[in-house]
Amino acid sequence: MEASLELVCADITILTSNRTPQGGDLRSEHGLSILVELEWCDESTGTLLFDTGASGQVLEHNLRARGILVQDIDWVVLSHCHGDHTGGLEWLLSQPGGQFLVITHPEITRPVYKTEPDFHFVGVESPSLRGLGPGRWIQTRSPIQLVPGVWVSGEIPRVMEFERPRPQMVCLRDGVMQTDGEPDDLAVALDMGNGGGVVLAGCSHAGPINTLAAASELVPGGLAALLGGLHLYDAEAAVLEDTGRSLKNLLGEGVISGHCTGVRGEGMLDATFGERHLTFYTGDVWRFRRGAPDWVEALAVSPR
Numbered sequence: 001m002e003a004s005l006e007l008v009c010a011d012i013t014i015l016t017s018n019r020t021p022q023g024g025d026l027r028s029e030h031g032l033s034i035l036v037e038l039e040w041c042d043e044s045t046g047t048l049l050f051d052t053g054a055s056g057q058v059l060e061h062n063l064r065a066r067g068i069l070v071q072d073i074d075w076v077v078l079s080h081c082h083g084d085h086t087g088g089l090e091w092l093l094s095q096p097g098g099q100f101l102v103i104t105h106p107e108i109t110r111p112v113y114k115t116e117p118d119f120h121f122v123g124v125e126s127p128s129l130r131g132l133g134p135g136r137w138i139q140t141r142s143p144i145q146l147v148p149g150v151w152v153s154g155e156i157p158r159v160m161e162f163e164r165p166r167p168q169m170v171c172l173r174d175g176v177m178q179t180d181g182e183p184d185d186l187a188v189a190l191d192m193g194n195g196g197g198v199v200l201a202g203c204s205h206a207g208p209i210n211t212l213a214a215a216s217e218l219v220p221g222g223l224a225a226l227l228g229g230l231h232l233y234d235a236e237a238a239v240l241e242d243t244g245r246s247l248k249n250l251l252g253e254g255v256i257s258g259h260c261t262g263v264r265g266e267g268m269l270d271a272t273f274g275e276r277h278l279t280f281y282t283g284d285v286w287r288f289r290r291g292a293p294d295w296v297e298a299l300a301v302s303p304r
């Protein structure tokens with residue numbers, strides 16, 4: 001593919017999420033999987049799966065319901081190791097004919113645990129991932145451009161003072177249990193032209209503002225929108241306020257939120273963005289087009 005090719009359209013389907021519409025043909029679960037169908041200016045196309053949801057059963061059902069074959073998928077990007085984003089991976093890797101590249105942070109398979117409400121493993125459980133050779137699995141700490149206009153952030157620098165690591169997430173490193181810091185959290189940035197950048201985040205464990213700051217470096221023309229989980233359900237009021245102010249500065253348009261954003265987070269986003277804050281349900285399809293006057297079109301919103 002030519003380096004000068006421009007990305008002209010991205011159809012973003014919420015393949016799996018926590019929020020169930022009334023009706024619709026897809027299943028929901030506590031998890032996230034986002035299907036991104038891309039088109040370039042020469043009419044070439046590509047399909048990226050961002051996270052795999054919590055289970056192979058739901059992923060299989062929802063891909064089939066949307067007419068997507070495993071063979072259609074070109075890239076699988078894992079936002080981070082947590083099971084609600086990687087639980088469908090083992091099923092995906094077991095399917096015959098899959099040729100997709102998997103892109104992750106190199107520490108995605110570290111032993112990570114949550115101490116609340118009881119001590120339990122929250123890492124990736126996919127023996128097949130460890131068995132993938134370098135031709136199928138790209139592990140990167142640095143940003144990489146997968147194809148023209150499509151960036152994977154790599155490790156996101158922690159620069160904002162108010163976005164701190166969560167003490168209840170711990171990792172066994174060199175025989176010592178220590179605060180994890182969730183270093184593997186990464187985002188996808190789509191360069192849709194001047195002011196039209198779109199950022200996909202899984203849970204924004206790196207912090208939504210750190211995430212957007214990193215994406216801004218990759219998409220210098222400016223960011224329009226953030227879509228994904230913002231993990232603000234337990235955020236303190238001061239953090240919500242700082243987050244809202246910074247989001248407004250970094251995004252030309254708005255936010256499409258769901259998964260772990262939480263009621264408190266979505267209330268802040270409503271107050272900050274008004275009608276330019278949308279919430280997503282399983283089955284929603286959002287279209288972003290290069291140079292289009294509307295920031296996003298809702299293509300096939302599930303019955304609510």
Ligand SMILES: [Fe+2]
Nearest residue numbers: 082084203260
């Ligand atoms: Fe999550």
Ligand SMILES: [Fe+2]
Nearest residue numbers: 080082203205
């Ligand atoms: Fe998570």
